[in-house]
Amino acid sequence: MKLSIAQKIVKFFSSASVFEKMMEDSKRYRFTCNCGKETSIWEIGGIRYKAAGKPLTGTKCPHCGKFAMRKIYKTDI
Numbered sequence: 001m002k003l004s005i006a007q008k009i010v011k012f013f014s015s016a017s018v019f020e021k022m023m024e025d026s027k028r029y030r031f032t033c034n035c036g037k038e039t040s041i042w043e044i045g046g047i048r049y050k051a052a053g054k055p056l057t058g059t060k061c062p063h064c065g066k067f068a069m070r071k072i073y074k075t076d077i
């Protein structure tokens, strides 16, 4: 598994079980691009854990390469 710098740093400071939970959580935080593809925060190298609300974040869609402000939402699966 390839980790981003941010993910590596978090991994370094966390225990394996906590990191596992963060990874699961980060995969649940997603955004949908105008191109119709859904991407998780984890996929774009980000990490989110126990975050509240639905923040807007500037992210680049890995599918079409477009950068835009995205509404991040959390899914249950």
Ligand SMILES: [Zn+2]
Pocket: 033, 034, 035, 036, 037, 061, 062, 063, 064, 065, 066
């Ligand atoms: Zn896209």
